Amino acid sequence: MIAKTKMVLLGPPGAGKGTASELLLKDVQLAHVSTGDIFRAEMKNGTELGKLAKSYIDAGKLVPDEVVAGMVASTLNGEACKDGFVLDGFPRTVRQAELLEEELAKSGRTLDAVVLFDAPEELLLQRLTARLTCRKCGLNFNKIFGKPKVEGVCDHCGGELYQRSDDSMETAVNRLKVYNEQTAPLIEFYTRKNLLFTVDASLPKAEVYAAFLKALN
Ligand code: AP5
Ligand code: MG
Numbered sequence: 001m002i003a004k005t006k007m008v009l010l011g012p013p014g015a016g017k018g019t020a021s022e023l024l025l026k027d028v029q030l031a032h033v034s035t036g037d038i039f040r041a042e043m044k045n046g047t048e049l050g051k052l053a054k055s056y057i058d059a060g061k062l063v064p065d066e067v068v069a070g071m072v073a074s075t076l077n078g079e080a081c082k083d084g085f086v087l088d089g090f091p092r093t094v095r096q097a098e099l100l101e102e103e104l105a106k107s108g109r110t111l112d113a114v115v116l117f118d119a120p121e122e123l124l125l126q127r128l129t130a131r132l133t134c135r136k137c138g139l140n141f142n143k144i145f146g147k148p149k150v151e152g153v154c155d156h157c158g159g160e161l162y163q164r165s166d167d168s169m170e171t172a173v174n175r176l177k178v179y180n181e182q183t184a185p186l187i188e189f190y191t192r193k194n195l196l197f198t199v200d201a202s203l204p205k206a207e208v209y210a211a212f213l214k215a216l217n
Contacts, residue, residue, distance in 0.1 A: 005084025
């Protein structure tokens with residue numbers, strides 16, 4: 001179904017990286033590596049890593065590069081990533097991108113594609129502040145753009161839906177600022193490597209997904 005199986009999903013918070021991953025993983029068997037999801041699981045379990053991550057996440061800041069890169073490296077070398085992977089929300093700085101390249105090179109691998117999900121800031125803030133996330137399975141819903149069948153309940157697993165602590169207006173605005181300053185330089189970084197494909201993420205989900213699949217072929 002897709003030709004490119006080692007990919008990075010790039011884009012501002014709320015662009016739809018998680019949503020595109022959910023759709024792709026229904027159709028294709030690949031490892032989904034979302035650094036945000038990993039941190040949220042660690043926070044839920046109250047681990048040391050979770051406590052460290054929480055202090056950055058709640059302020060809308062990035063967790064330090066070496067912490068994130070070390071965490072991803074061990075996952076990438078696991079059996080689950082052998083046939084391909086979707087890196088959702090990593091790398092987020094040029095330093096992380098370099099560390100990723102070094103890690104993949106150790107096993108003779110390179111990326112096949114970097115897909116940029118692009119949407120205007122006003123829409124991103126609207127999506128983020130209306131997002132609902134399942135406490136149990138992590139699936140995303142939205143008070144405006146994709147309501148669950150039963151209010152407050154996940155359609156997929158029946159789990160409770162909650163608002164992420166970093167989806168307040170104040171933190172969302174900070175996250176966008178951090179994205180523009182620290183993550184947006186990756187657009188040029190990957191354009192120079194001929195790996196970047198841009199998808200208009202302001203379109204309805206089905207159209208975004210179709211464009212995403214096209215980028216992977
Ligand atoms: P992370 O969880 O990765 O958050 P993010 O990048 O801010 O991205 P989001 O999950 O908010 O957005 P998304 O693009 O996945 O959008 P979604 O599909 O949910 O990271 C959280 C934090 O962890 C970071 O701030 C940082 O502190 C830390 N962290 C993580 N990785 C790190 C790293 N590499 N380095 C350092 N720190 C790191 O969609 C949003 C909403 O819109 C949903 O409600 C969805 O239903 C809706 N929606 C999506 N697409 C559409 C559409 N086409 N039409 C209508 N509605 C849509
Ligand atoms: Mg996400």
